[in-house]
Amino acid sequence: MSIGPKQALYAEFASVARALGSQHRLEILEHLAQGERGVEALAERVGLTIANASQHLQQLRRAGLVASRRDGKFVLYRLADEAVLGLMAALSDVAQRNLAEVDRIRRHYFDDRDSMEPVSREELLARTRDGLVTVLDVRPPDEFAVGHLPGAVNIPLSELESRLAELDPDHEIVAYCRGPWCVLSFEAVAALRARGFRVRRLEDGLPEWRAAGLPVENA
Amino acid sequence: MSIGPKQALYAEFASVARALGSQHRLEILEHLAQGERGVEALAERVGLTIANASQHLQQLRRAGLVASRRDGKFVLYRLADEAVLGLMAALSDVAQRNLAEVDRIRRHYFDDRDSMEPVSREELLARTRDGLVTVLDVRPPDEFAVGHLPGAVNIPLSELESRLAELDPDHEIVAYCRGPWCVLSFEAVAALRARGFRVRRLEDGLPEWRAAGLPVENA
DNA sequence: ATATCATTCAAGATAATAATTGAATATAAT
């Protein structure tokens, strides 16, 4: 049945789609969008055994979604391409538009914590020039270290309650994390609002900021 | 393992990706991008039994990729959304960039028949205003009937050899068909060049023309 | 060389998906 070049191409395209067709692999891709990562770190964060994570990574590699390099005894994986992020965005866009369940989850969880419009990247750029805004990165420190918004303060969500003193109550805060579906910034917004801070979320997360060609610091 | 809202969302996104993860379903989507179609017509064109095509269509519907309506005793399917076309474009983009096999097929088949740059939609629009170009739709007549480029001539590829007289040899010809992976326009270009016609392909196909907001005729 | 650590491979159990067949609905025509 797979005669014809069109059929052969569609078979290839389908193999890419199948590689995206797993909750775990999508989550792995979200983490890789932050920057390079080893197998063990990914396995732990996604909640897989190392052997299993390794197999998922190889499926992603065969599908051309990730690439890898060896660094000493570690193997570091990364997204193959900026286009991969675009593909994931297109996927979530279609799912959001057409699957009622997605809408239900969004309203029930996300809108509950922050129903405000997120701050656009352009708006944040303009406001940081005035210096009256604190950019807050609530991801774990190792992800912050690989790359973050210029001038951002890193307080991981888990430490937020105990480090409130580091935040200037007179500044508006703009919080961000891994991307549009990362819960960290939503939790941070809810927690900080309850403490009286003026805080909004940045649209999307670091990978999308970087993909937009905006500057990233990795000191 | 699927606690958390992020996991729940990714599970939904993955279900959309799995629906795209089949050669046959991608081909069905290509046909639906031309316009509404019944189950039997789709089954025949994609080379599936009717029952099987019906099941694939329902997977696509569950994934929010297609919608359907009943018209008398026929059930007509269509793409759920313009965003679906964008998702397929993103999918083929990633596959083209990162899978060597895709490149091999393209060079071996497509570039062999037409290694020239395709005509962009903008260029075609400009040239049709001068009236010196014949726009040639080489899809089957029923697809042409559902929608085609303004002023296009419909000669299905299968009848091209016998209807060469209808083409003015002084006009440049711009041929198009279903989309970037449809072989019809490539075959048409190769056949017409061999006959001495000046002919190029339009970039992509009718669905992308429509998605760009350009006018479509369906007389 | 040997030991150690990170990663991958291989084998097997379980679950999900695909295609086929024949029966069941739902609408239209007689």
Add this chain to the structure above:
DNA sequence: ATTATATTCAATTATTATCTTGAATGATAT
């Protein structure tokens, strides 16, 4: 009402994907 047609459902079998476990590879450090 009955018949015909289009589509869907249900049951079956074959194929493919997932996860687990334990062993094998590759690179570094002792």
